[in-house]
């Protein structure tokens with residue numbers, strides 16, 4: 001089964017395999033969730049790199065994204081070329097002044113070319129400013145669009161994709177690597193065109209002055225190309241390592257900061273610092289290798305340039321002696337060379353920076369080529385995003401002989417699971433830890449498709465519905481109540497952003513949250529902090545319930561809603577949940593059967609090698625007993 005995997009065979013690999021589809025080592029060898037800090041004693045994984053795709057592939061992939069800003073890039077090119085033309089003219093005027101004013105001692109001939117030179121210089125400045133500004137504007141717009149595209153694509157991938165990856169690395173792809181692409185496709189392309197145009201212009205001018213001297217000049221150009229070729233492939237490898245180790249370092253920072261309470265409670269600060277130091281050192285080495293190559297290229301090209309200049313001066317002296325060239329002509333020629341050779345050198349440098357940019361773009365292409373594990377029927381690519389009204393389902397849920405094996409796993413998690421829930425019924429799904437209870441919820445939400453059998457909503461296979469329509473009809477309350485860092489009001493309205501204040505307050509009151517919210521410093525506008533950490537566990541729970549009430553979907557999944565709550569709070573929360581369940585088909589996932597209301601049906605899951613049972617009598621522990629089933 002293809003699950004969130006790159007389509008290109010080059011990216012073969014499976015979640016949980018020793019090598020990830022990125023070709024990089026997995027987040028950690030145990031396949032732990034990304035947020036789980038790896039033991040400090042783990043050897044730092046060597047920064048492998050993503051498979052390298054060609055520059056042509058990169059251009060083909062991202063060129064369409066430049067639509068709408070191409071005219072700005074083109075304006076950048078035109079202005080930069082115009083600036084070069086001005087520079088060529090300025091040098092011509094310099095040669096003219098040397099011959100007609102300086103050599104002839106004729107001050108009267110000075111003013112006209114001097115005035116023209118000033119005009120040309122001002123125009124060159126204006127053009128150069130316009131070119132740089134237009135290119136920067138286009139580059140920023142392109143960047144914005146590209147980041148939006150990659151982020152939107154990421155959001156089509158199922159949560160599993162993120163569980164198998166390090167978030168810091170993904171963030172590096174969305175920031176630094178995307179900028180690298182811009183340097184290749186946007187401003188890089190502008191630089192290539194303007195550099196080539198500059199080379200042609202200065203060469204033309206050099207030919208115009210003395211064609212034979214110009215030929216000597218060009219005979220030496222291959223020396224520049226040879227030097228740059230020697231550096232390009234090495235720099236590309238060094239850049240790929242730098243990109244990858246940058247991602248690894250970001251991952252450590254993200255994991256460590258996200259888990260600070262665990263880190264501090266377990267006194268792992270030094271271990272985490274050492275882990276970051278290790279990754280930082282790898283990054284340092286990759287950066288130094290890259291800097292060494294770049295720094296070596298400049299002097300190498302400089303030596304070649306000096307050699308070329310000496311040859312030209314020698315040949316030029318001979319031309320002057322034989323009367324074919326004036327002093328002004330030689331000086332102007334030398335001035336053109338002063339532009340021309342750096343232009344050739346610039347072309348070489350461009351090849352280097354294109355190489356390093358390509359290393360970043362490989363990592364973004366790898367993300368974009370990963371296909372969602374589940375897709376909409378006849379996916380028009382807009383299923384997730386369109387705002388079409390979604391028909392409300394009646395809430396009849398049915399699992400028909402469902403079997404499921406996680407990608408990359410050999411043992412099935414579920415086999416032959418069948419049960420049905422009529423609209424408004426309560427199903428309690430229970431079983432020991434790891435039996436697959438949460439997996440049932442993931443299948444109903446289509447985070448995965450079953451390996452065998454079918455899941456139906458109102459008698460329709462959910463694979464035949466757009467995911468957006470399916471999920472509009474289902475509300476899930478998860479074990480961990482996930483909140484965003486906005487205000488209380490924004491968090492309650494998360495599932496229905498268009499809800500009015502009165503509806504939000506009503507939902508909060510039903511969830512028994514109104515009183516505590518009003519007591520907060522800014523009431524409904526109080527920020528809840530990163531992941532809601534400024535609130536208590538019970539308060540987060542009630543906000544999540546208010547959010548679910550406001551969303552008002554016909555199917556409700558409650559995944560271990562009482563985890564971590566003391567008995568009185570759990571009883572109180574269950575009372576609130578009962579209100580929420582009223583009139584909705586509810587699948588209550590729990591291994592703690594205290595406080596659970598009388599269900600219509602029990603689904604008792606056993607680890608997949610043992611059969612599950614439906615409607616079996618559930619052992620209800622007497623109050624005060626520890627939960628019996630986990």
Ligand SMILES: Nc1ncnc2c1ncn2[C@@H]1O[C@H](COP(=O)(O)OP(=O)(O)OP(=O)(O)O)[C@@H](O)[C@H]1O
Nearest residue numbers: 160163406413432433434435436437438439440591
């Ligand atoms: N993304 C995943 N990739 C691979 N295997 C997974 C993944 N998620 C869960 N599993 C495996 O599937 C099995 C069932 O997991 P699930 O979370 O559904 O169990 P559960 O019954 O809800 O457990 P608990 O009561 O502890 O929450 C476990 O063995 C788990 O290791």
